[in-house]
Amino acid sequence: MDFLGTFNYWVVVILMMIGLYIVIAHQNLVKKLIGINIFQTSIFILFISMGKITGGTAPILNEVNTLYSSPLPHVLILTAIVVGISTTALGLAIVIRLYHAFGTVDDDEIQQEIE
Amino acid sequence: MMTDQLLIILALCIPTVAAILIAVTHNNVNLRETGTLLSSVCLIFVVYNLLQIVLAGDQPQLFLLKFLPGLAIHFKIEPLGMLFACIASFLWLINSIYSIGYMRGNNEKHQTRFYICFAVAIASTIGIAFSANLITLFIFYEALTLSTYPLVTHKGSEDAMRAGRAYLGILLSTSICFFLPAIIWTSVLAGNTEFTSGGILDNEMNHCVIFILLMLFSYGIGKAALMPMHRWLPAAMVAPTPVSALLHAVAVVKAGVFSIVKIVTYIFSPALLAEVVDFNLLLYLAGVTIIVASIIALQADNLKRRLAYSTISQLSYVILATALLAPISIMGAALHILAHAFGKITLFFAAGSIYTATKKTAVSELDGIGKVMPWTMGAFAIASLSMIGVPPTAGFLSKWYILQGAFSVESWFAITVIIISTLLNAGYFLPIVYAAFFKKPSDGKKLDYHEAPFAMVFALTVTSILTIVLFLFPEIPLQLVKMLVGNMI
Amino acid sequence: MISSHLPVLQVILPLIAAPLCVILRQGTLSWLLTTLVCFMSLAISSCLYDQVMTEGVISYALGGWLSPWGIEYRLDKLTVFMLLIVNGVAAIVLLGARSSIPNEISSDRLYLFYTAFLLNLTGLLGVIVTGDAFNLFVFIEIASLSSYAMISIGRDRRCLYAAFKYLIFGTIGASFILISVGLLYAVTGTLNMNDIFQRLPDVENTRTLTTALVFFVVGVGIKAAIFPLHLWLPDAYSYSPSIVSTFLAGTTTKVFIYVLIRFIFSIFGYDTAINGGTFNNLLMMFACAGILYGSYLAIKQDSLKRLLAYSSIAQLGYMLLGISLATEAGLAAGLIHVFNHAIIKVALFLSVVTIIFYCKTDSIIQLAGLAKKLPLLTSAFLVSGLSLIGVPMTAGFISKWYLIKASLQSGYWGLVVVIVFSSVLAIIYIWKFIEASYFKSSEKELVALNEDQKTPCLLLFSLALFVIANIYFGLDSSFNVELANAIANDLFRK
């Protein structure tokens, strides 16, 4: 398989791994949320790159060309992006309240407090 | 036909109604006690009528509830169940009389809780006696365990709690770990779990499955106190004596052993077992239990602990008899349940009255007590003769049939076990009788206590006389037992 | 006319009610609205039940778009079964919330709680009803987000951390499910579950299909808190407000078990997914490990809610066990346990809710001698505890009976031993509380009931209802047993 053909999928895999690494390695809760975001974007890229059909133009009907790349993934990802943003928003709101409650955003310190 | 079902319902409801009645009248002591006595009397009346019907030959049935396609609470009175119900109901009356005397004598607290749980235990025993399929048996078996738990932890002290934990732990875990899977497996194998004479399992199931099933049942019923699963019985000794009398003679252990006999006769059918099972492990287990429990009883100085271990060995007598798989020995097993019930309850009543009168529990302190408490120790002597199985008492009857069964099956192991255990029984019962009657009080001073309260002594003498009367006029139980074996051959 | 649009109405109704609650801004009024909505959705789901029972599978094209393009709602017996469970639990739990919520959530946030509750309900109902894979993902996200919100709304500051932990786990899970949906779309080109099922045979055992299956199973595993992926559950259940944990315990995990069943049976086809032998052994291993781990740790806990949380992990293991047997009887047993476990767990949690309402604590040591003060309440806990153990005449016994029977029929000896051993462990941790409350006595004053709070009659009513349900379904279990068998039959026949 030539590298260029599957370039998109390699990007997806790399981004996904980065996202997961950030969630696992970093103690700061905000950074974990950023990691989640990167992870989700990698999935979006996966979906979008599926939609492209070689040689297909943008899916606007006109009489000239007949081959269009399918619009469906794009539509799906729109909703997925909305979902991603709302998750991040909720996460950040919780982090703010955690900060008010515990005075810190560091995962280990909060865990000590809870015991 | 209608009256039979009414009678069965009555037999089950009277104890439960009695429990409620007792709960309601808990503040007025006399009313509560008369309530208990009254309900035990009418239970005996109902069971007596049922006895007439069963003796006439037919087996009344009653469908109560059908909560699953294959499962239903269904009662059918067959001779063995009838015998067990008579024992339970009659001894309930005797035990209530005794415990009234005991509770008053020692002014124990929580008396109402004691009577309520007692009545519920009797209700579940009747349920076990009349159960027509394994599920009903299992339901009432669990009810019996749960209702007797508060009795064991009656005192509420720390070791009572520990005893209660051991009691419940072993009984519940064995019943759920072995008994329930065994029941389910039988229902998978045989389609239903009804008790039908001639057994429901048939020959072409592969033999080791049937063998494993038998082992699951015999260890599942923790109440039969086979050796590794016997720890709960001595632990339950911490309870007051009427409770241990109930535990040992009337309800709990009897239910255990009764269910084993019922399962072997009505689920496996001895004929099938005889040809399927080549290595009779149950027989050897029961034999080992008898010998080891008797040896431990030899050294137990606490009187109730010694009686507990003697119960373990006597129970394994019944299992040994059933494991012989000969019709006659199963008759012997049923009779032994009867003989042991009366014998052991007298022994516990005697232990209780000794404790009430003299606050003594160890065997070594009983020197010369016979002169001061002639009635109690007289009854104790008769009951221990019955345990040893010497002729003038009922113990001899059951031993006679078990031996006949053993010979018809040519099982030398069983015969040697019976011979050795008779000697061991004498070894740990006669010293007590000797010490009571023939030894002068060790510390020399004149014994200043007197006989136990009248109610206890009355109950005591009644049961001891009964052990002899059962020997002289064994017609009714014999007829019942013959019917049990009759429809099996 | 209405009756043809019932499937979508089921989902739309709570969705519309959520913003209404925000507008009302007043605790009791929003409670009234939510209860009203819940009971109406319960009514809808019972009508749907009758329709499905009479006509068989209902297929409803959302917005008139036909199946390959638009979103299609397919309702068969399994869907209706789950609808009844979720709506029933939601309606009854809400009754209890009336008096218990004000103690645990500051009064100004009450209406927000009810909105989150309604959104969660919408999400769950959507997940159950939808027939489209991507739509399933969207509803999962709706349900999860609203449950994070509900957990974090409590007064205890630890619920925030629990919510955050659940958020991270939940999002990762949902994204895995999204990946698997994407891969399925890439392979089959459609998102409609039914079409995927038709097109799958011709892409048999390609690598992408297996990766899609693995992604899906891990994703649902995290959401349904199956054994190794359950780490968010104990904190989420024990630190969140007690009514929330009751609702979560009763419904969320079961809905995701439904999603697992739905995907395995009506999309991947049970022969490729399960019967290959590789998959169900794995599932069975996780289930057994979960059962033993959950029961063992439940014994160690002192707080009642945490104890029940770990016991839920164990009970989930039972459901998974039923499914992983890959036989009709096994699946039926699993479904029966889904139904019974809902009843048992909600009854137990409701009794814990009432205990917390009266005594403000749920630690067993401090609750010693409770039976003397609140005899009825402890007896309710006792009955539902016995049902959890599986004592005969209770609902738990029926599911235990069928589980052991199913595993015996397919010859799995180990499973019988695990089931039986874990019910013994169940005895121990239930008995810990029973012994402390009945047989120990404590001097200090337990019931810290300030006078102005009147007795929570609605809460007691809902608790009583569930305890009676426990006994009733123990005695006459024909309803859920026949339905479960019918479902298993359908799924296996297809």
Place this chain on the structure above:
Amino acid sequence: MTCSLFHPGLLLILSGLIIPFLQGTRRTLFVLLIPCVALISIWNMSFGTACSIQYLDYELTLINLDALSRIFITVFAITVFTGSLFCCKQAKSKELAAAFVYAGGAMSVVLAGDLLSLFIFWELMALASTLIIWSVQTEYSWRAGMRYIVIHLLGGVILMCGISAYVNETGSILFTAMQPNSIGTWLILCGFLLNAGAPPLTAWLADAYPEASFSGTVFLSAFTTKTAVYVLLRGFPGTELLVYIGLFMIFYGIIYALLENDMRRILAYSIINQVGFMVVGIGIGTEMALNGAAAHAFTHIIYKALLLMSAGSVLYMTGKRKCTDLGGLIQSMPVTAVCGIIGALAISSFPLTSGFVSKSMVTQASVDEHLLWVWLLLQAASAGVFLHAGIKFPWFVFFQKDSGLRPDEPPINMQMAMIFFAAVCILIGIFPDFLYGMLPYEVNYVPYTAAHTLTQLQLLLFSGLAFFVLLPLMKRTLTISLDFDWFYRKLAKMISIFILTSLCNFQSKLSKKVSALKPGYYIDGILNIRFSLAMGMGLIMIVFIISLSYFLF
């Protein structure tokens, strides 16, 4: 209950239960009257079976009277009468009651027509005799009684197994003559032999009887062994094995009596010896032999009771049991001494005494059967009897060196009893027909022929010569001789101690090892570590990779 009330056995048992409630003269009168009533009732009861009860779907016949059982019942009645005369004033009411129940049990066993009722009364006899031993309430009697009851219960259970096997095989319960061919009959034979004091468990007799009270041993000696002889007579006449067992018992009795120091243990061993004679008679099995055995049993009960009464009165008066501190009592107790000597002569079957009349029938039977070796051994044995009982007992108790004891005569009722029995011995010796009339089979034997008396005299006098010649060899030593009971007294104790100690230290080692492992600590350790968020994520990835690889490869 179709049986006439006058079942002598039940009569005695009932009276035994009444005795504790009587005191003083009323008790003495009652105690003396009952045996006479029993004797009279037996004599005017016709032969054949009576009093049968339906029990446990078997037909129990309580009375099956024929000449054989009548002779035993008469001798039992006489012994009860004289025994109670002997101790009516001195004995405790507990012991007397037990003795009556014991005698009643023995009579009922003799009368029993079927095996089941025989067994019931057999066990009753065992219990009552234990009570007699225990009623003396000393530490020794407690231990000996315990061993006695355990052995008899063992015998009882073996008998019970035998009976149930026999009933199982043949279906009938009637007590008729049987051959030891099947397992059932073998066990029954062992049960009977155990009660008769046959090897290997012979030790119980010499161990338990001397521990009873001075009057208790009189009763004990009369009933257990004799009922055993009766049941052997009726059950197993002519079994060849019994001859050899009998001979062993004879020589066992002589040797151990020679070694023995306690006077009543000498008499106990001589009981075994005499029973050996009867067993040999039963073994030979001809009419003459069976007659001889029955006659010998009759006479043996009387002179053994006489000997034990004299030993009992010596014990009662001096409180001493050992020969080493007895001797020279003739000066102060002439009547007891004379009765003792008459008893001793009778036991060694001196002409003109009852022993001569009955024992010679057994030897004559062996002659008729041409059993040379048996005859030789029997002659040697009768010489030996004179040696160990005929001379040894009176010599060491009454003559020997003068031990300085001057006890006076025992109370009058004891003397009367002894004189009565001495007279009976002499009477039977002189008029044997009185005894021969009662024997079961027709008797055509003339004991007093010149040749026979002469040879008997020669035999006895020369054995007396041998005694006096070897007197220094037989000096009494303060010792006891080991017997088979060593096994169940010493060996059993050693084994049980060994088992118990090894069991408990095995258990303690095991529990130490297990606690060393500290299993609980590790499990808790693993399960309780706090799972941080990161580790959670890590776990998810691990699970994901495992399931992926699980599938793909």
Place this chain on the structure above:
Amino acid sequence: MNQNWFYRKSSIKKLWISAIIILVLTILAEIFVTLHPHFEIEGLFGFHAFYGFLTCVAMVIFAKVLGYLIKRKDDYYDV
């Protein structure tokens, strides 16, 4: 007081002499009485006399030897 006549030295000797006389008489009596022996060994003259004597001596000696083997102190079992 002087000992009972029985224990005096002189009477003992007298007793011994009378015993021997009786013994000799019994042997001589055998000549007159016609024994009709059944076994041929019985026919020997004075068989019973010496047979009785010899067996008693044998038994006493055997008992003495056995005594060394099985005799124990009095309190052997009391321990």
